[in-house]
Amino acid sequence: MSNLSVHLKKVRLEHNYTQRQVADGIGIAEQAxxxxxxGRTVPSALVLIALADFFNVSLDYLVGRSDDPTRH
Structure with missing residues (x-):
């Protein structure tokens, strides 16, 4: 699994969201x-931004460039 995949699952579970809730929250299909x-596909930059905003974490954290989820 990629860092992105690991971090997506980690923050989703920390917030107690289902995959459907996340998908609905950012306006994409649950399957996407x-x-x-x-780790089957990589989201576009716009989707990455939406995910970071939804989870209130930094983009660097989501993609594995930082271990600190705090937004600066």
Whole structure:
């Protein structure tokens, strides 16, 4: 699994969200979100931004460039 996949699942579970809740929250299909979390596809920059905003974490954290989820 990629860092992105690991971090997506980690923050989703920390917030007690289902995959459907995340997908609905950012306006994508549940299957699309599942593909990101399972590492089958990589989201676009716009989707990455939406995910970071939804989870209130930094983009660097989501993509594995930082271990600190705090937004600066």
């Amino acid at each position: 979100y599942q593909r990101y979390e399972y």
